[in-house]
Amino acid sequence: MNPLDPFFKPKSVALIGAAHTETKLGGVVLRNLLKFRGKVYPINPKYPELMGIKSYPSVSDIPEPVDLAIILRPSSEAPAVLKELGDRARGILIMSSGFAETGETALQAEVQRLGKELGVRILGPNCMGVYNPHHKLDTFFLPSSRLQRPKKGNVSVISQSGAILSCLLSTVKEANTGISKAVGYGNAADITESDLYEYLANDRKTSVVVSYLESVIDGRRFVESAKALSHKKSLIILKAGKGSSGQAAAFSHTGRLAGRYEVFHAIVRQFGIREAMDFDELMDATKALSYQGPSGGKRVCIITNGGGSGVLAADECMRQGLEATGLSAGKKERLGHIFPNFFGINNPVDLTAQVRDEDYALALRELREDYDGFVVIALPNVLGITERLAELLKEAKAAINKPIVSHIAPSRITARLRVRLEKARIPVYPSPERAVKGLRVLLE
Amino acid sequence: MNPLDPFFKPKSVALIGAAHTETKLGGVVLRNLLKFRGKVYPINPKYPELMGIKSYPSVSDIPEPVDLAIILRPSSEAPAVLKELGDRARGILIMSSGFAETGETALQAEVQRLGKELGVRILGPNCMGVYNPHHKLDTFFLPSSRLQRPKKGNVSVISQSGAILSCLLSTVKEANTGISKAVGYGNAADITESDLYEYLANDRKTSVVVSYLESVIDGRRFVESAKALSHKKSLIILKAGKGSSGQAAAFSHTGRLAGRYEVFHAIVRQFGIREAMDFDELMDATKALSYQGPSGGKRVCIITNGGGSGVLAADECMRQGLEATGLSAGKKERLGHIFPNFFGINNPVDLTAQVRDEDYALALRELREDYDGFVVIALPNVLGITERLAELLKEAKAAINKPIVSHIAPSRITARLRVRLEKARIPVYPSPERAVKGLRVLLE
Numbered sequence: 043m044n045p046l047d048p049f050f051k052p053k054s055v056a057l058i059g060a061a062h063t064e065t066k067l068g069g070v071v072l073r074n075l076l077k078f079r080g081k082v083y084p085i086n087p088k089y090p091e092l093m094g095i096k097s098y099p100s101v102s103d104i105p106e107p108v109d110l111a112i113i114l115r116p117s118s119e120a121p122a123v124l125k126e127l128g129d130r131a132r133g134i135l136i137m138s139s140g141f142a143e144t145g146e147t148a149l150q151a152e153v154q155r156l157g158k159e160l161g162v163r164i165l166g167p168n169c170m171g172v173y174n175p176h177h178k179l180d181t182f183f184l185p186s187s188r189l190q191r192p193k194k195g196n197v198s199v200i201s202q203s204g205a206i207l208s209c210l211l212s213t214v215k216e217a218n219t220g221i222s223k224a225v226g227y228g229n230a231a232d233i234t235e236s237d238l239y240e241y242l243a244n245d246r247k248t249s250v251v252v253s254y255l256e257s258v259i260d261g262r263r264f265v266e267s268a269k270a271l272s273h274k275k276s277l278i279i280l281k282a283g284k285g286s287s288g289q290a291a292a293f294s295h296t297g298r299l300a301g302r303y304e305v306f307h308a309i310v311r312q313f314g315i316r317e318a319m320d321f322d323e324l325m326d327a328t329k330a331l332s333y334q335g336p337s338g339g340k341r342v343c344i345i346t347n348g349g350g351s352g353v354l355a356a357d358e359c360m361r362q363g364l365e366a367t368g369l370s371a372g373k374k375e376r377l378g379h380i381f382p383n384f385f386g387i388n389n390p391v392d393l394t395a396q397v398r399d400e401d402y403a404l405a406l407r408e409l410r411e412d413y414d415g416f417v418v419i420a421l422p423n424v425l426g427i428t429e430r431l432a433e434l435l436k437e438a439k440a441a442i443n444k445p446i447v448s449h450i451a452p453s454r455i456t457a458r459l460r461v462r463l464e465k466a467r468i469p470v471y472p473s474p475e476r477a478v479k480g481l482r483v484l485l486e
Numbered sequence: 487m488n489p490l491d492p493f494f495k496p497k498s499v500a501l502i503g504a505a506h507t508e509t510k511l512g513g514v515v516l517r518n519l520l521k522f523r524g525k526v527y528p529i530n531p532k533y534p535e536l537m538g539i540k541s542y543p544s545v546s547d548i549p550e551p552v553d554l555a556i557i558l559r560p561s562s563e564a565p566a567v568l569k570e571l572g573d574r575a576r577g578i579l580i581m582s583s584g585f586a587e588t589g590e591t592a593l594q595a596e597v598q599r600l601g602k603e604l605g606v607r608i609l610g611p612n613c614m615g616v617y618n619p620h621h622k623l624d625t626f627f628l629p630s631s632r633l634q635r636p637k638k639g640n641v642s643v644i645s646q647s648g649a650i651l652s653c654l655l656s657t658v659k660e661a662n663t664g665i666s667k668a669v670g671y672g673n674a675a676d677i678t679e680s681d682l683y684e685y686l687a688n689d690r691k692t693s694v695v696v697s698y699l700e701s702v703i704d705g706r707r708f709v710e711s712a713k714a715l716s717h718k719k720s721l722i723i724l725k726a727g728k729g730s731s732g733q734a735a736a737f738s739h740t741g742r743l744a745g746r747y748e749v750f751h752a753i754v755r756q757f758g759i760r761e762a763m764d765f766d767e768l769m770d771a772t773k774a775l776s777y778q779g780p781s782g783g784k785r786v787c788i789i790t791n792g793g794g795s796g797v798l799a800a801d802e803c804m805r806q807g808l809e810a811t812g813l814s815a816g817k818k819e820r821l822g823h824i825f826p827n828f829f830g831i832n833n834p835v836d837l838t839a840q841v842r843d844e845d846y847a848l849a850l851r852e853l854r855e856d857y858d859g860f861v862v863i864a865l866p867n868v869l870g871i872t873e874r875l876a877e878l879l880k881e882a883k884a885a886i887n888k889p890i891v892s893h894i895a896p897s898r899i900t901a902r903l904r905v906r907l908e909k910a911r912i913p914v915y916p917s918p919e920r921a922v923k924g925l926r927v928l929l930e
Binding site: 064065067070139140143144183184185187188189190201202203204205206207208209212213216254256282283284285286287288290291292294295296320321322325344346347348349350351352353354356357358359360361365366367368383384386388389390392394395396421422423424425451452453454455472473474475476 | 508509511514583584587588627628629631632633634645646647648649650651652653656657660698700726727728729730731732734735736738739740764765766769788790791792793794795796797798800801802803804805809810811812827828830832833834836838839840865866867868869895896897898899916917918919920
């Protein structure tokens, strides 16, 4: 049994600081825990019952030791609660804030010391906790009326920030993708990114890991665990706290030193670990990796019906170190026979405003051997593009078996086209440049 | 009378190549021209009537000279049509493709020569033409069922690419902003970006100019006209065709040499002309400038209820040369009295998951004198944030009178909150970084 299992697959959960109403965080967490199929023990001395289940005055009143104890009481009470818990919990999740991030370093150190003394692992403090849809476990203090949870899937998200975690989950949900494990680990007083990397490396339900971090606790262990994880799964990291103001912000957020970003950047680069430079890149990469497996190569073909969008995609290829090399003479001649003479037979292939859906599939099939990945750009504000495009691209993708991403410009049919393309596991991006960035993640 | 007036405010328009059905581009353009309140003359030898109005067999059959003649016939016919038009048109818009962009350089040169000979200005070829909602003029070959037109407003968009033009218009529409003039000028055989800059500098209905270009025809004139324009209005430029593949793509798109990007970049920087680096930056800047006037300064205050989002915003401030400097000792003390002790009293101000709407307004009012611009970040997946936030921020904005932008993270109330904030002219961005980039445009 892995010491982190109680956090992901508990059989029983105690919530210290449960509340009777969802206007309090302790009520929101309890409501979310009610979906859990194991045993739930709310702790609150004022009520015999909370949201229809029996409540207990204190942790010592719970009839059995629990797998996971969640603490949601003011930070100053945490040491007393830990002592009271003693050996009655196999894992402890401290959600409360008011530790190192607000200057209470001694309090956080005491909690760390107590955890070691009791031989129990601690997640947090100052964190969101865990969402594991495969186990119906949801410890978040965000109501599902506000944050819709994604379905089960293969993406694990681990984040020091609850804000970023929730934004990533919204994106995953929106992209019709699913979650394996989602973890907000906050101040990382005990369990760090490295523990989570090691755990997820061996989690069969996870194939993509998205990691947002502000601080690295142990540089050597971080490198080892990130390397090992990225050999087995697709890992993408966003490191925040890059400059002095960001570092100051990170310090008041999680009470951890962000460290010199240049060092971090050089190290992940050296070991070939994927890094997103900002929030949008992290989101876009998550989408790409959750839809398609990465493969090799640098040669990119852009197929568009909008000339300018094609030029912008070509510019981004250059910035991303990808090669939008021209068509071979043979392929130029061949496409010249297939397409009307006003099409741009080059790379980008420009299908112009007089495009029909099937022209994309034709171009993809003809050029499948010549490139490593494809960017399909469709501006559906011409009548020649219809929702049928999704079906044709799906077929072409199956025949080609290489990474394909798309940018669908805004129009009245874009939303429907997008849903159909993403069901076919072709990610759709809101700009030519972001589509290219999405593809780059798949070509690393 | 300005020689470009016939393109923007014609009293009469002839369409050479009008069609009877919207499955043809000539039918789409005619349908869009029917909204025009001046006289429309469709030219098509096969039909006596098109879409309910009298059609003419040839241009020589039109009863009067026209202000604007639109040519939508195969490129090879363009010289003959120009000769037939003679002095019967005050401005000529050639929409057809098949000129320099497909290697037909001689044909384009002949059209240029004929225009000069006839003493008439030419827009295009290979272009979308003009949308001027103030004049109800719409020459686009995109049906309004696919590309919804924005309302009247103060933003002019000029683009060598029809694709980018249409994407920009969708964004402007989506952002509830309005258009003064929109122009797709394609191969720029005669009318160039400089002509349009000069025209818009004196256009009272325009206060923001968004320019997408792939090539600069006359470098000296470009610099002069861009400088002059940016002294009078907010100008933002996106230059595409930055690297060799992008430049090749631009050449096959508009038949123009993109030129060395480094030279372009150094020049616009030297003269303080705003440049967007990619499509998203151009869109984001357009939104910011259409909502709020630019003002000076570098000091940025970030007010957030999500710690990680605040850190990312601070990182982006650094990249953008903005200063997210810490709070003064006095203000720290003051806010420490107002807010609960678990709030992060710093820059970013972290209102945490226990935020209430009014905390944002409180922080803004307290810090109004200390900073030049504000980034408001709200994660409405906590119950303390409601749609009322829009009203409170609107009031705070009026009291502060400095640039404010926002990032509203995804949640069930985000769409409604966004509409209300943007009605109050506070731009909403989909990530912390993009909000900061939007603010930077307002602080230049």
